[in-house]
Each structure stands twice: as C-alpha cells, then as structure tokens.
Ligand SMILES: Cc1cc2nc3c(=O)[nH]c(=O)nc-3n(C[C@H](O)[C@H](O)[C@H](O)COP(=O)(O)O)c2cc1C
C-alpha cells in the first residue's frame with residue numbers, strides 16, 4: 001500500500017473515556033433520525049467486505065456469524081458490505097441481484113435484529129461495478145487478448161499479413177517499441193489488466209448503463225426491503241460505476257458526462273427509481289466521495305454540489321468517504337487484478353498509522369464538515385455520516401459538538417473491537433481494543449482472503465466452537481467480551497505483521 005513519504009508514525013490516542021453517566025448524557029449516545037428511522041445512538045459501522053460469502057454470492061454461516069458479532073456490540077447502525085445488484089458471477093461478494101438470494105439475506109437481517117435485541121438498525125450497501133481483468137502474462141496478451149487493428153498492421157508493415165504473424169511479432173518486440181505501437185488503453189491492459197470505464201461508450205453495455213442501472217438498483221432495494229433491512233445505502237463511492245459517473249474524469253459526450261449536473265444525472269435517476277420502488281417510508285441514502293484525491297478528479301466543490309442535489313432529491317442520509325480509486329492503483333503482479341486502495345487515493349480512503357503531518361485520524365473530517373455546512377446553509381438537514389480513523393469517544397463527541405457530522409462511522413475500529421459501542425456506553429472504554437491502523441485487515445481484503453484483525457485473530461484459538469479461516473491459522477470472529485474478567489488494554493506498538 002502507498003504511504004506518505006514523511007512516514008510519521010502515529011498511535012491511536014483515546015484520551016479520556018467517559019463514565020456511563022457521561023456517555024448517557026453525550027451527543028454520541030443520543031438518538032438521531034434518518035428518514036423514517038431513529039438510530040438509538042449516533043454510531044455507525046460503515047460497509048466492510050469480509051470475504052465470507054459463498055463462491056456464488058450467497059449468505060453463508062460465516063457471514064451470519066460476522067454480522068451477529070458486530071450486532072452484539074449494538075452500534076446505532078451497521079451497513080452490510082458492498083452487495084452486487086446484478087445477477088452475474090462476482091466471486092464471494094454478496095449478491096442481491098435475484099430473488100434466490102432473499103432467504104440468506106432475510107436470515108442475515110433476522111440474526112442482526114436478534115443479536116442486538118432490535119437496538120441496531122441494519123442497512124445494506126448496494127453496488128454496481130464494471131469489468132476488470134487480471135494483469136495478463138504478456139505472451140498471452142499478445143497471443144489472445146489484444147484486438148489487432150490497422151494500427152498494429154501498419155506498425156508490422158503489411159496490412160494483409162496473417163493475424164498470427166502480427167501477434168508473434170508484437171510479442172517479440174522490445175518494451176520501448178511496444179510503448180510506441182500500443183495506444184494508452186492497450187498498454188494499460190498489458191501492464192495492469194483490462195478495465196472498463198463508464199466513458200467506453202463505443203461498447204453497447206456501457207452506453208446503455210443509464211437506461212439499465214436505475215431498474216437494477218431499484219430491484220435490489222426492493223429485495224432489501226422484503227428481506228427486512230431497515231434501509232439501503234447506494235454505493236456511489238470509491239472505484240465503482242456510480243462514482244465513476246460522478247467523477248470529473250467522466251467525459252462521456254452524452255447527457256451523463258462532462259459538467260457536474262450531467263455527472264449527477266444518473267445517480268439522481270437511480271435514486272428516483274429506487275425511491276419510487278421502495279416508497280417514502282423506507283430509508284435510502286448514499287455513500288460518496290468528499291474528494292476523489294486523484295489528478296483531475298472530483299473536488300470538494302463537486303462533492304458539495306452533489307450533496308445539495310442528493311439532499312434536495314430526498315435522500316435520507318449522506319455518508320462521506322474519500323479516495324479509493326483505480327486511477328492511481330499500484331501495478332498488480334501478473335495474474336492479479338488492480339486493487340483500488342493501493343495508491344495515494346487508497347491511502348486517503350483507509351489511512352494507516354504511517355502518515356504525514358495531517359495524520360491518519362479524521363482525515364476526511366474537514367471536507368465532511370464543509371459539505372455539511374453548505375447543506376445547512378441551504379436549509380437542508382440531511383444527516384451526514386463521517387468516517388476515517390475515528391476510534392475514540394472524545395474524537396466522535398467533538399465532531400458532533402463541532403457540527404462536523406451527525407453520525408460517527410467507525411469501520412476498522414469496529415473490526416478491531418465490535419464491542420466498542422457497548423463498552424463506551426457502559427463506562428468501560430478502558431477495555432476497548434484500540435485499532436492500530438496497521439491495515440493488516442485491508443491487506444487480507446486486497447488478497448480476497450477472509451478479513452480478520454491481527455489484534456484478536458490468534459487469540460483463544462482452542463476455545464470450543466471457534467471457527468477458523470481456510471488456512472486454519474486465524475479465528476474468524478473476535479472472542480466474546482467478558483466484562484467481569486477483562487483488563488484495561490495498554491496500547492501495544494504497531495507491528496508490521498502481515499497476514
Ligand atoms: C476490510 C475492509 C473492507 C471494506 N469494504 C468496504 C465496502 O464494502 N464498501 C465501502 O464503502 N467501504 C469499504 N471499506 C472502507 C470503510 O468503510 C471505511 O470507509 C474506511 O475503512 C475508513 O474508515 P475507518 O478509518 O473507520 O476504517 C472497507 C474497509 C476495510 C478495512
């Protein structure tokens with residue numbers, strides 16, 4: 001993963017934890033309304049893919065165990081991981097693109113309701129993504145994947161030459177010559193693997209995205225409602241289809257690219273169809289980027305414009321993330337696919353403890369606060385969810401007190417300790433297992449391996465009933481919290497342990 005060159009090490013600083021009475025009187029543990037729902041407290045576990053679904057996208061026992069464990073900590077809301085809206089194979093990512101996925105998802109909603117005794121609201125993040133292929137072996141690329149065009153024939157010197165000869169010739173050329181013969185996209189496909197873009201309007205399915213996505217998202221939202229989820233989060237963030245429409249890099253020549261109103265058109269049309277399908281009495285919001293953090297990408301001004309448009313359209317909440325783009329991702333190894341959290345924008349999305357002068361804690365807060373202030377200035381009261389390095393009560397309470405956001409999202413901190421919410425509410429904050437922001441979990445995500453946290457995945461492995469990862473080395477969920485026997489956690493120094 002990319003790290004800021006300054007490499008200043010940071011450790012989480014929880015400050016003073018509140019007593020139970022202080023927590024009860026705090027803003028953080030006060031209710032907040034999002035659309036027709038009331039969250040008991042202003043805490044939120046943002047979507048995190050744990051790679052627990054079946055190979056064909058169904059909810060498994062491991063998925064149920066994962067969310068049950070989070071629900072036991074009783075945050076205000078949990079957002080289930082990015083779940084695919086299409087009925088196409090997408091590995092072990094959860095899917096909601098067909099009614100056959102409903103029984104598993106229904107069970108997931110039931111398990112969370114039961115484990116939290118109805119205290120935690122459950123939303124599901126619904127996503128569309130475009131094709132991305134693994135970086136090819138160069139010989140195979142020239143032999144099979146590259147589409148031979150007149151330009152390649154011209155470089156070869158004979159327009160009527162057999163394709164096989166041109167392919168063999170290209171495969172034997174030195175790199176510097178290849179860089180001159182291939183165009184930018186062909187070279188990218190060779191070096192990084194083929195990746196579709198929303199601007200590839202010469203491809204019929206890409207051209208047709210605006211006519212197809214509203215119904216796909218709406219069907220997915222209908223299924224979410226039928227399964228008992230309390231709401232849906234439209235995934236308009238990071239490297240995926242809808243974020244790519246919002247991006248300043250979206251130069252589609254039709255009504256869906258170019259100026260910001262055009263770029264917001266499809267996200268608004270998707271929302272309109274979702275709303276029409278699920279009705280006004282159901283929570284629908286979105287996650288999008290406060291800043292894309294890539295050259296030529298969308299800025300805070302764009303995000304402020306989008307926030308106003310989404311709020312006026314009637315979204316029930318706006319959750320702000322940052323970065324996480326393919327555009328600056330690290331080159332993958334041959335046989336692997338590019339991963340959008342490996343470049344600078346990836347760092348901005350999931351900052352680790354090696355940082356720059358701004359540090360990893362609350363990196364998205366100033367941008368979030370400015371977007372919220374702009375909304376409030378237009379008399380738009382849509383609740384705003386903040387995330388990024390939030391781990392302490394003081395930090396969360398301050399961002400609410402300073403009107404930077406309405407809800408505090410804790411992703412990796414909740415993964416490090418899903419009982420954070422219960423512990424802090426009960427005045428037992430000193431028993432919180434603090435996230436060290438090592439990004440061990442994120443490396444697992446990148447490798448599509450079952451996500452765990454290094455702070456607990458080797459603990460009490462011999463406990464009866466402990467389920468282990470496929471490599472047999474790690475437990476899949478954290479041990480249960482035993483308040484009577486637990487000890488205050490001292491902050492260990494971050495390790496560079498890798499999964
Ligand atoms: C393992 C892992 C998986 C993630 N999966 C998603 C996802 O499915 N959707 C999403 O919007 N963000 C995803 N994220 C990003 C988090 O929701 C969050 O924005 C990010 O980790 C920063 O917040 P934090 O500092 O509280 O962890 C993921 C993060 C991690 C660590």
Ligand code: SF4
Nearest residue numbers: 435436438439441453
């Ligand atoms: S592995 Fe654990 S400690 Fe490290 S970043 Fe992830 S949640 Fe935090």
